[in-house]
Amino acid sequence: MPQRIRPLFRTLSAIGFSLGLIAIAAPAGAQQSGEALVNSRCSGCHERMANGKLSRVGEIRKTPEGWDMNIARMMVVHGVEVSSEERSALVKYLSDTQGLAPVETRDWRYILERKPAVFENIPDEELGVMCARCHSFARTALQRRDEAEWLKHAHFHLGQWPTTEYQALGRDRNWWEIASTVVPKKLAKLFPLESDAWNQWKGRPAADLSGAWRVVGNRPGKGSFEGVLALAAKGGDNYSLRMEINYSDGSSAKGSGAAILYTGYEWRASISLGGEDSLQVMALSASAGEMSGRWFLAEQDAISGTIQAVRSGAGAPARVLSVTPRYIKVGETAQLAIHGVNLGDKVSLGKGVKINKVVSSSANTVVVSATASGNAGEHTVVAGAAQGPEALTVYDKVDSIMVEPDYNIARVGGGAIPPVPAQFEAVAFMNGADGEAGTADDIRIGVMPAKWSVANHGDFAEMLDDAKYTGKLTQSGMFNPASAGLNPERPFSTNNVGDLSINAAVDVGGQTMEGSAQLIVTVQRWNDPPIR
Numbered sequence: 309m310p311q312r313i314r315p316l317f318r319t320l321s322a323i324g325f326s327l328g329l330i331a332i333a334a335p336a337g338a339q340q341s342g343e344a345l346v347n348s349r350c351s352g353c354h355e356r357m358a359n360g361k362l363s364r365v366g367e368i369r370k371t372p373e374g375w376d377m378n379i380a381r382m383m384v385v386h387g388v389e390v391s392s393e394e395r396s397a398l399v400k401y402l403s404d405t406q407g408l409a410p411v412e413t414r415d416w417r418y419i420l421e422r423k424p425a426v427f428e429n430i431p432d433e434e435l436g437v438m439c440a441r442c443h444s445f446a447r448t449a450l451q452r453r454d455e456a457e458w459l460k461h462a463h464f465h466l467g468q469w470p471t472t473e474y475q476a477l478g479r480d481r482n483w484w485e486i487a488s489t490v491v492p493k494k495l496a497k498l499f500p501l502e503s504d505a506w507n508q509w510k511g512r513p514a515a516d517l518s519g520a521w522r523v524v525g526n527r528p529g530k531g532s533f534e535g536v537l538a539l540a541a542k543g544g545d546n547y548s549l550r551m552e553i554n555y556s557d558g559s560s561a562k563g564s565g566a567a568i569l570y571t572g573y574e575w576r577a578s579i580s581l582g583g584e585d586s587l588q589v590m591a592l593s594a595s596a597g598e599m600s601g602r603w604f605l606a607e608q609d610a611i612s613g614t615i616q617a618v619r620s621g622a623g624a625p626a627r628v629l630s631v632t633p634r635y636i637k638v639g640e641t642a643q644l645a646i647h648g649v650n651l652g653d654k655v656s657l658g659k660g661v662k663i664n665k666v667v668s669s670s671a672n673t674v675v676v677s678a679t680a681s682g683n684a685g686e687h688t689v690v691a692g693a694a695q696g697p698e699a700l701t702v703y704d705k706v707d708s709i710m711v712e713p714d715y716n717i718a719r720v721g722g723g724a725i726p727p728v729p730a731q732f733e734a735v736a737f738m739n740g741a742d743g744e745a746g747t748a749d750d751i752r753i754g755v756m757p758a759k760w761s762v763a764n765h766g767d768f769a770e771m772l773d774d775a776k777y778t779g780k781l782t783q784s785g786m787f788n789p790a791s792a793g794l795n796p797e798r799p800f801s802t803n804n805v806g807d808l809s810i811n812a813a814v815d816v817g818g819q820t821m822e823g824s825a826q827l828i829v830t831v832q833r834w835n836d837p838p839i840r
Contacts, residue, residue: 342401345394353386364460365402369452369501371413372403372570373420373838380837400544400570407571408452409505410591419446419839421589421602422609424730425713431498438491441477442469447839448495452503455496462487514545514572515596522649522672523553524630525603525615528731529784531556531755532632534647534673537617545569551581556632575599578606588615597625610718610728618649620672626650628689628696635736635754636661638704641679643667646699652692657700659683684738685751703753706736706816708745709823718779718829720804722792725832732785732825734758734812758812760785765807765826772799774806778829781810789829805829 346365354362361367370378376399382388390398418426430436430445439448453461465472466484473483521537535553542548545568552562561582568576569592577588587609590601597619604612618627628648636642641664646655653669655676660683667675674691686698712733721727733755740749762781764770777798779789790804798804808827813820 341394342397343405345390345398346401349388349390349394349398364457366406367453367457367501369406369408369506370402371408371420371450371839372399372574372576374450375399375402375406377837377839400568403570403574404572405510407506407510407574408450409503409509410573410594411505412452412503413450413574413591416446416449417589417591417601419444419450422604422612423602424610424612425716427715432494434486435491435494435498437477438483438487441475442472444840449499450839452499452501452506453496454501455492457501458492458495459488462491509572512572514569515592516541517547517569517592517596519619520621521599521617522620522629522647523551523615523617524647525553525613527555527613528733528755529786530559532630532634534630534632534645536620536672539567542566547577549577549579551579553581575601590615590617608726608729610730620649624649626652626692626694628691628694628699631689631696631700633754634699635701635703636678636680638680638682638684638702641677643675643677644700646674646676646689646691646696647672648691648694648696650692651694654690654692656690658687658689658702661687661700661702701738701751701753703736703738703751705738706753706756706814706821707739708737708750709756709758709812709814709821710735710737710746711810711812711823711825714825716810716825716827718787718789718827719832720778720789720792720829721832725792725834727779727789727791728833729789730787730810730827732760732787732810732812734785734814734823736814736816736821756814756816758785758814759783761811761813762787762827763809763811765809769807772802772806774808774829777802777804778806778808779804785810785812787827787829792832803831805831 350362350365354365357363357366379395379398383390428440428445430440436445439445472478518539518541521539523537524534526532533553533555535551538550539547547567549567550564554560563579563581565577565579570576573592575588575590575592579586585606586603587606588603590599592599600616602612603615616629618629626649628646630647632645650671651674653666653674655663655666655674657663657678660681662679662681664677664679667677680702684702684704687700687702689696689699712735716730718730719728736753736756737745738751738753739745740747740751742749760781760783762775764773764775777790777795779787781787787810792803794801795804806829808829809824810827811822811824813822
């Protein structure tokens with residue numbers, strides 16, 4: 309890849325993910341200036357159509373990341389010159405006026421949130437082969453076009469990547485005939501330009517999100533967290549933010565940052581939290597009282613987790629958001645912290661769990677001492693007027709240990725490309741009504757401490773001794789890959805890639821129970837756009 313392209317696409321923290329670092333500074337008049345910029349910057353190449361819109365530009369709808377990728381390509385391939393501020397204004401305007409409704413992104417948000425180890429549910433096998441052999445299918449599904457524009461998109465692919473039809477899964481079929489006839493019709497039916505959902509959503513005024521929020525979430529390898537978030541409106545759907553969180557391991561972090569709301573619900577934030585630069589991708593609820601999604605480190609999105617934010621303070625609905633720890637064993641007494649909004653000190657943990665005493669109480673957190681005597685299963689937690697369905701699991705035994713994710717990918721690193729680690733957790737389960745482990749009705753108990761080890765996965769991995777050369781596994785469940793490049797110590801001077809079993813051993817009442825997952829350690833990713 310030419311050197312000038314790398315800063316646009318290499319990492320999330322580079323210009324290619326300007327939504328995290330640039331577009332959050334969109335000016336207050338972004339929509340008005342964005343419209344003027346579209347007319348001035350785009351009309352030189354895109355002709356004005358009968359409906360007043362510009363060709364191609366006015367015939368698609370995309371997410372903020374999708375529009376940002378479009379602008380990046382115009383800059384790199386066609387030499388369009390726009391400043392960071394102009395680029396931010398363009399992304400804001402196009403996302404607000406030609407975006408996607410919440411229901412249209414719902415099933416594909418994992419790719420925006422950089423969720424690791426996702427197996428895609430592709431609605432059409434042929435589209436999976438035609439569209440998802442080079443990038444995720446979610447990248448296709450997060451666009452909207454009519455049939456004629458989907459056909460133009462196929463022409464663009466062949467023009468931009470002329471070897472496409474001769475690559476694997478292309479040359480075994482009449483690729484261009486399928487791409488130019490079958491695919492546009494199918495995509496236009498699945499992902500049309502015009503939809504009732506978008507017509508009902510567009511033009512909806514963005515909510516004012518300023519004020520106090522309560523946050524909860526999880527950071528695999530470190531534990532769950534709870535805290536507070538304060539937002540101050542800066543105009544143009546921009547916000548400054550301050551955040552403080554407490555982890556279940558007793559540590560804490562605080563920091564500040566900035567955020568912007570696109571399309572009335574797409575939250576994107578950049579924050580320095582506890583000395584780490586991280587990004588948040590969340591979706592705002594229709595009531596504007598809750599946001600949920602994921603966070604990830606700006607320089608290493610493999611280190612990531614969940615996050616949920618709800619409005620707090622006087623007048624906010626009372627809610628139980630989480631319990632730490634989230635499980636208690638029958639016959640044991642434990643101290644449990646209930647986290648939420650406008651909590652009361654009259655606590656119920658469900659039948660079979662006795663509240664011995666309220667240790668401390670506030671509107672945000674109520675700590676109780678409790679003893680479980682029976683009724684294993686998922687319990688609703690009540691604290692005053694606040695409730696949290698299935699917020700606590702009472703268990704009488706552990707039937708299985710699962711390593712999550714059960715399949716993951718790590719990447720060797722070197723030079724300008726850092727290694728990509730992989731994080732695992734050991735999760736305990738009880739059998740459901742069918743009495744069998746590993747079935748849909750299993751009851752999730754929660755993450756438990758484990759002793760971690762790595763082994764070769766399969767005969768070929770054993771021959772190359774992948775476990776010795778591919779990297780190191782920490783006792784927090786984090787696999788850190790080795791460096792890229794040929795290794796003369798390995799057979800055939802193989803690169804430090806491999807196929808591994810990641811094993812967790814959990815002490816359950818003096819009995820060791822084990823679970824495992826597969827990890828593929830593979831080569832570096834050289835092109836890393838915002839939507840993979």
